Amino acid sequence: MTETECCKEVVFPRLNEPAPDFEAVTTHGTKKLSEYRGKWLILFSHPADFTPVCTTEFIGFARHYEEFRKLGCELLGLSIDSRSAHIAWVLAIKEKFGVDIPFPIIEDLSMSVAHKYGMIQPGASDTSAVRATFFIDPKGILRAMVYYPMSNGRSIAEFLRLLTALQTSDRHGVATPEGWQPGEKVIVPPPKTVAEAEKRIQEGYEFTDWFFCKKEL
Numbered sequence: 371m372t373e374t375e376c377c378k379e380v381v382f383p384r385l386n387e388p389a390p391d392f393e394a395v396t397t398h399g400t401k402k403l404s405e406y407r408g409k410w411l412i413l414f415s416h417p418a419d420f421t422p423v424c425t426t427e428f429i430g431f432a433r434h435y436e437e438f439r440k441l442g443c444e445l446l447g448l449s450i451d452s453r454s455a456h457i458a459w460v461l462a463i464k465e466k467f468g469v470d471i472p473f474p475i476i477e478d479l480s481m482s483v484a485h486k487y488g489m490i491q492p493g494a495s496d497t498s499a500v501r502a503t504f505f506i507d508p509k510g511i512l513r514a515m516v517y518y519p520m521s522n523g524r525s526i527a528e529f530l531r532l533l534t535a536l537q538t539s540d541r542h543g544v545a546t547p548e549g550w551q552p553g554e555k556v557i558v559p560p561p562k563t564v565a566e567a568e569k570r571i572q573e574g575y576e577f578t579d580w581f582f583c584k585k586e587l
Contacts, residue, residue: 382488389413389504389512390486394448396474397456401446403510410443410537411506412529415489415499419451419459423523427501429469430526441533442508448476448483449499503529505536542587555584 383390393402403411414431416424431445438445449456456475463469476483478499484490489499501518513536518524535546544556560581561567567580575583 383486383504383512383515385512385515387512388510389506390483392483392486394476394478394483395453396446396476397453397460398474401474401476403506406444406446406506407510408508410441410508410533411446412438412443412503412533413446413448413487413506414501414503414524415448415484415487416501417498417520418449419455420462423521424449425459425463425467427523427526428463428471429467430523431473432463432469432471434526434530435472437530438533441530441537443533445473446476447473448478448489450478450481450484452479453477505529505533507536507540538587544585544587547584555586558583558585 389403391403393400416427418424428447431447435445451459456477460471460475463471478484481490484499487502487504489502491500498520500520501522501524503516503518503524504512505514507513514532516524516529516532531551534552535550538552538556539545542556544558546556547554550556555576558575561570570580570583571577573583575585577583
């Protein structure tokens with residue numbers, strides 16, 4: 371591998387490890403990752419300001435902002451645009467769509483934060499961030515990450531669902547099945563020994579097999 375190829379290698383953060391630290395200029399002043407300790411943070415990137423798909427995503431995040439905050443979660447956007455471009459775009463969204471963008475957007479002209487989080491992927495673009503989304507817990511640990519292509523917008527409702535599922539798993543020591551919604555049954559972690567497996571049928575759960583049981587919270 372040549373030196374040039376090494377420089378282009380994409381670095382990805384890893385789940386269940388500390389999220390890469392940063393300090394960055396935003397539309398709400400300078401922000402550090404450490405400022406979000408004690409809260410959940412969703413850090414998300416978009417390819418560029420003044421683009422139609424990104425505009426719909428930001429409107430979606432803004433409309434659900436209070437729902438995220440009720441779950442103890444803040445939002446932080448990013449693109450490789452200047453703070454002035456971000457401000458102009460935020461004002462345009464307010465003027466044209468009647469929607470206020472209440473959360474900060476990182477100016478990342480140097481691509482420093484984008485590279486730390488693997489948001490720049492040469493197969494898509496060397497100069498724009500893909501649609502990457504990172505869930506960082508109150509201890510600063512990266513808990514989930516989702517990547518979308520530039521051509522397709524994300525589902526903000528799914529991010530609310532995933533955040534709720536992560537918090538439910540943490541609070542109750544359970545897993546959640548496909549498409550789980552609050553109020554539905556959760557999955558009990560499988561037994562770790564033969565003795566525990568033999569007892570599972572008697573433990574009062576909704577029993578399908580020793581490895582597959584559900585319960586209500």
